[in-house]
Amino acid sequence: MSIRGSLRLSNNVCEDTFYDRPYIVIGAGSTLRFIRRPEEDINTFLMDYGRxxxxxxxxLLPLVYYLSKIRIIPPVFEWRLKENCEKVIVLSLTKTRLEGNALYISEKILQALQRGYSLMLEIWENYDGQNPELGPAILGEYYISETFLQNLQEALSILKSQVRTKGYIALTTEQSTYTACRLSSNCEHKPSYTDSINQLNEAYYSRLQEDLLMAVELxxxxxxxxxxxxxxxx
Known part of the structure; x- marks a missing residue:
């Protein structure tokens, strides 16, 4: 028999696992020999250094430029197609796909590569008022911590030295969906909405404002x- 992809019976791999469904039934006295050959995907195709x-x-030149940026060893390209050549990249009028030794690249991919690629960096930090055991948020540890600012500084230095395209940075901080829950000691019964919730949020953000402005300044x-x-x- 030939098995391709993951071993499973249905499209619901969790159900197959939880109900202990057998993948293969082998008769008594049988002898099996398995040879596993990982199926090549587009990434391994493009990262192959041997061919x-x-x-x-x-x-397809934008693809050549892109691969030269992301590979440790720049790829070698030849423009003349030969019979039985090992790796072929072909312009596709439909979708991008890998078929055997041929990679079909859609025109949409090429258009995206010509515009360059960008990096989105999200830096996120929670605050410990999220845990009711540490007390309400107004008694918790308000911060954008020094570590946060140090990590941001380091990330900016790396981006400045290695990234040549435009970037996008989001400084993300947490406000719990269940603000009122933290006003209760056990969260079993949420108190009715009161103006104290607004006061809680105002106190939190006023404490963060200075540190957020420092991060923006960095x-x-x-x-x-x-x-x-x-x-x-x-």
Whole structure:
């Protein structure tokens, strides 16, 4: 028999596992020999350092540039197609797909590569008022911590030295969806909404404001080509 992909019976792999469904039934006295050959995907195809690539269309040049950026060893490309060549990259009028030794790249992928690729960096930090055992949020540890600012500074330095395209940075901080829950000692019974919830949030954000502005200033002073802003999550 030939098995491709994951061993499973249905599309619900969790159900197959939980109900101990057998994948293979082997008769008594049988002898089996398994040879596992991992199926190649597009990533391993493009990261293969042992073989050259062959292309039939100069419009694939943006892909050459992209691969030269992401591979440790730049790829070698040949433009003339030969019979039985090992790796072929072909321009596809439909979707991107891998068929045997041929990778079909859609025109939409090429259009995206021509515009360059960008990096989205999200830096997120919670606060310990989230845990009722530590007391209500107004008694918890308000922070954007020094570690947060140090990590941001380090990330900006790396981006400045290694990324040549525009970046996007979101400074994300937490506001629990269940603010009222933290006003109770056990969260079993949520108190009715009162104005104290607004006061709680106002106190939290007023304590964060100074540190958030410091983080924004770090980004601004880094001279990084990036759009940046502050996000408040629930």
């Amino acid at each position: 050259n690539f062959r292309m039939q269309d100069k419009r 980004i601004r002073n880094s001279k990084l080509d990036a759009d940046y802003g502050v996000c408040f999550g629930g």
